[in-house]
Amino acid sequence: MPELEIVLTVNGRAVRWHLEPGETLLEALHAHHLKGTKLICGTGDCCGCGVMLNGNSINACCMLAAQAEDGDLLTVEGLAQNGKLHPIQEAFAQEGAAQCGYCTPGFIMRAYAFLQEHPHPDEAEVRAALAGNICRCTGYVKPVAAVLRAAELMQEQ
Amino acid sequence: MDNEYYEPGGGNIADAGHQYARQIGRTRVVGQKERRVDARPLVTGAPVYAAEYEQPNMLHARILHSPHAHANILHIDTSKANALPGVRAVLTHEDLPRVAHSTAGQPYPETSPYDAYLLDRRVRYVGDWVAFVAADTPAIAEEALSMIAVEYEVLPAVFDPLEAMREGAPQLHDPDTTHPISGQHFGDIYDAAHNLAAHEEIHHGDFAATMREADIVVEGEYRVPFISHAVLEPHVCVAYLDGYDRLIVVSSTQVPYHTRRQLAAVLQLPISRIRVVKPRVGGGFGSKQEMVLEPVAAALALNTRQPVRIEYSRQEEFTAGRFRHPMIIRMRSGVKRDGTLLALSMHSIGNAGAYGTHSFTVTRSTGHKTLCLYRAKAYAFRADAAYTNLPITGAMRGYGAPQGFFALESHIDEIAHRLNMDPLEFRRKNHVQKGDWDPMEMVEEDGVWRSKRQFRSCGLPQCLERGSAAFGWGKPFDRGDGKPFRRGRGMATAMQGSGVASFELGGASIKLNEDGSFNVMTGATDIGQGSDTILAQIAAEALGVDMGKIIMHSVDTDSSVFDYGSYASSTTYISGGGVKVAADRVRKQVLDVAGDLLDCSPEDMSIVDSVIYTPRGPSHLTVADIASETLYGKHRQQIMAKGDFWTDDSPAPFFAQFVEVEVDTETGRVRVTRAVNALDLGKAINPTLASGQVEGAVAMALGYALSEEVKFDEQGRVRNAGFADYKVMSTLDMPEMTTILIEDTEYSGPFGAKSAGEVPTNGMAPAVANAIQDALGVRIRSLPITPEKILQALDEL
Structure with missing residues (x-):
């Protein structure tokens, strides 16, 4: 089968990926051992596979990897710097917002995109921003609190 | 959501006389909002789940599912699939031993019928397993599935449990369930000829005679739907043979030890050859209190001698996973005009689906875990679980109790309305009290009937008092003018257990390291x-x-102590009880050595923040010094101990749910705008985690109340297999939520703890139905309460 080769930046490092035809961005991440981005529904209905591509929040399960060519990709693995948690990650840990944790990377990446544009959100805005992210453990109380807390932590920095 | 009422040690500590009593309320770590030990891997996306486990030369497995609800397999031709490059194995029922078993993750012998085979000559629901494929890539495995030719003889199917129990209905199972190892018949189907997977009756007092004393008799029939756990990490596992030819199974499971035992039986291997490892699990809710994919990966790994990975797709989770039993529940009760409840009866008919895993215990729990919430002179409970050609229903958070409490707490509300009584007052007058004995747990000894379960802790009065106060129960509120909104308020109460009485074992071993740290190797998941x-x-x-x-270790059956697993609200009470025993033993070993060095009696010494204390105060020794002394000095030994815990008891946590709903009378849409959740859990070992359990359970129960239902077409095929059509709650559906933790100390539990995980799943659905009655004056007796049902009920007014 014809193999496709693309170049892109993943979490700040230039990489060269060999792709199968039809390979989704999520499959390509997993094939390259970046498994923090989760496969939960595979149909774009839960936002569990949220990543940032060229500054936009997208679902990696619904995009072909080839479309990420020359792109700048940020995944949950790229948030912590030198072992220090990103304020959003720190807030999720502080608030007990992760229970089983499977939806957590998707929530954190969605919050990352949201807080870039809304650094001082109120609760209703946070709830609206996370409306597409499915969590089955928390009832959303602590994830919403964590995003509000993250906004505070990011202001303090 | 911003008011979290919490008073440490606020329970009834005056019930002294127990060895832990003095420790409770003055703890240093217990009761604190400690950060989760696994917070870092979860927020950084570290590869800690079974789904992320990799092995060199790993194959990918896929399952061929039945397109028919009921059929015999006449012939399977796998030659084309086998010839496809990259395919390493294709297995059908002809390749595997035919071993009757149950996939229920229960202790041996399971209280579920042995009606399942890894692969069978017959398929019993759309989605049942027909063949397994292992290939170099997932794409090749999927292509191979389409190349397997199966000739079916389609059989008549039955989907309704009432029809399934009638004479002449298609029979799903033959009553041949002899256990392959013991030759015993404990796995029998209750009545295969009538598709009865299980049947139970519990009687207490003379029901008929007591009903004759009643001034008012109230009856009602309630229906609860077929729902999915919608667990976010699907069932997934990797199986491989290690260099010693042992079978290693890395699985997302709630029950590693039960799975090891069942795998051994199904694959006919000695238990000693199998090791089950449970890494991080991405949610269970009962769907993983089952052996599901483990034997598929294991059989393919044994066949190919390569590592095999298998993961259910979301589609498969919704068609061939596990589900909550739908039920038809009939209530009939008698009360005095003064509001005294006299007699309570329940008859539940559960839909077991194609195989009876957990059917006996779930349908039994529908009455057994619920009716004891009320005092009465007589009780009558009957449960049936019928096989149908639908996917398999099994264990799900609450385990039969959410079904039972929807019926019971709707029914209690109806009784209160008939009496013109405040439902809260009716409950206060009739609910179980501390010191009562469980009427559902009667045993006969020497001709005398007595109960074997006493409710020694019961914070239900505090749940009602503080919950109603925080909610403003009985206070005036804006009821709306019906243009288009009407508002109403409702409540419900609930209870559960902490572990399964007499059917538990759990704990840990603890080992001291030379820097004064401890490895805690628990069997709990x-x-x-x-x-x-x-x-x-x-x-x-x-x-x-x-x-x-403290360094925590996840379960590995080669090194962890035996533990029944995480289900039935057991981990804090049972496994936690075992951890405390182990830790007490290790502390004694440390203090024995310290006492020798300090010339002091160990009984007079203690450890605080790793420093050894004598009656004179802090000594110069720390736990690390004792570790060094025992590993390198004169008292040479490995300080280490195990502890485990089991009991005939299962103390009940209590719960009160208060809600306000807003109903759009034009569209029929119901929104829960406010919820107060009050839980008596004995002791909140970690208040953040405890309130998280409550909030999540309430959200799950809100989906049960309003939106969740797996729908089937007339051929038994799932019509809404995915999150687009199966609606779980989102951030925007959630009410403003207040959670109150009540601590009525349970002296048999570690630091006074009972449980928290399941009981808050029980209140939301009946509370919503009761609030809708308050808002509209109509009674909805079936879940989910969809806009269609509201509009239909309004039309019939």
Whole structure:
């Protein structure tokens, strides 16, 4: 089968990926051992596979990897710097917002995109921003609190 | 959501006389909002789940599912699939031993019928397993599935449990369930000829005679739907043979030890050849209290001698996973005009689906875990679980109790309305009290009937008092003018157990390291509820060290102590009880050595923040000094102990749910705008984790109340297999929520703890139905309460 080769930046490092035809961005991440981005529904209905591509929040399960060519990709693995948690990650840990944790990377990446544009959100805005992210453990109380807390932590920095 | 009422040690500690009494309320680690021990891997996306486990030369497996609800397999031709390059194995029922078993993750012998085979000559629901394929890539495995030619003889199917129990209905199972190892018949189907997977009756008092004393008799029939756990990490596992030819199974499971035993039986291997490893689990809710994919991966790994990975797709989770039993529940009760409840009866008919895993215990729990919430002179409970050609229903959070409480707490509300009584007052007058004996747990000894379960702790009065106060129950509120909104308020109460009485074993071993840290190797399975953190807090508290000194290990059946697993609200009470025993023993070993060095009696010494204390105060010795002394000095030994716990008891946590709803009378849409959740859990070992359990359970129950239902077409095919059509709650559907934790100390539990995980799943659905009655004056007796049902009920007014 014809193999496709693309170049892109993943979490700040230039990489060269060999792709199968039809390979989704999520499959390509997993094939390259970046498994923090989760496969939960595979149909774009839960936002569990949220990543940032060229500054936009997208679902990696619904995009072909080839479309990420020359792109700048940020995944949950790229948030912590030198072992220090990103304020959003720190807030999720502080608030007990992760229970089983499977939806957590998707929530954190969605919050990352949201807080870039809304650094001082109120609760209703946070709830609206996370409306597409499915969590089955928390009832959303602590994830919403964590995003509000993250906004505070990011202001303090 | 911003008011979290919490008073540490606010329970009834005056019931002294117990060895833990003095420790409770003055703990240093227990009761604190400690950060989860696994917070870092979860927020950084570290590869800690079974789904992320990799092995060199790993194959990918796929399952061929039945397109028919009921059929015999006449012939399977796998030659084309086998010839496809990259395919390493294709297995059908002809390739595997035919071993009757149950996939229920229950202790041996399972109380579920042995009606399942890894692969069978017959398929019993759309989605049942027909063949397994292992190939070099997932794409090749999927292509191979389409190349397997199966000739079916389609059989008549039955989907309704009432029809399934009638004479002449298609029969799903033959009554041949002799256990392959023991030759015993304990796995029998209750009545295969009538498709009865299970049947139970519990009677207490003379029901008929007591009903004759009643002034008012109230009856009602309630229906609850077929729902999915919608667990976010699907069932997934990797199986491989290690260099010693042992079978290693890395699986997302709630029950590693039960799975090891069942795998051994199904694959006819000695238990000693199998090792089950449970890494991080991405949620369970009962869907993983089952052996599901483990034997598929294992059979293919044994066949190919290569590692095999298998993961259910979301589609498969919704068609061939496990589900909550739908039920038809009939209530009939008698009361006095003064509001005294006299007699209570329930008859539940559950839909077991194609195989009876957990059917007996779930349908039994529908009455057994619920009716004891009320005092009465007589009780009558009957449960039937019928096989149908639908997917398999099994264990799900609450385990039959959410079904039972929807019926019971709707029914109680109807009784209160008939009496013109405030439903809260009716409950206060009739609910179970501390010191009562469980009328559902009667045993006969020497001709005398007595109960074997006493409710020694019961914070239900406090749940009602503080819950109603926070909610403003009985206060005036804006009821709306019906243009288009009407508002109403409702409540419900509930209880559960903490573990399964007499059917539990759990605990840990604890080992001291030379820097004064401890390895805690527990058999309990953290599935997201946070048991690793809870158990670490219990260990740290009992050892007298801080959380940084505790290293938790997930279950590995080669090295962890035996533990029945995470289900039935058991981890804090049962496994936590075992951890405390182990930690107490290790602390004694440490203090024995310290006492020798300090010339002091160990009984007079303690450990606080890793420092050894004598009656004179802090000594110069720390736990690390004792570790060094025992590993390199004169008292040479490995300080280590195990602890385990089991009991005939199952103390009940109590719960009160208060809600306000807003109904759009034009569209029929119901929104829950406000919820107060009050839980008596004995002791909040970690208040953050405890309130998280409550909030999540309430959200799950809100989906049960309003939106969740797996729908089938007339051929038994699932019509809404995915999150687009199966609606779980989102951030925007959630009410403003207040959670109140009540601590009525349970002296048999570690630091006074009972349980928290399941009981808050029980209140939301009946509370919503009761609030809709308050808002509209109509009674909805079937879940989910969709806009269609509301509009239909309004039309009939």
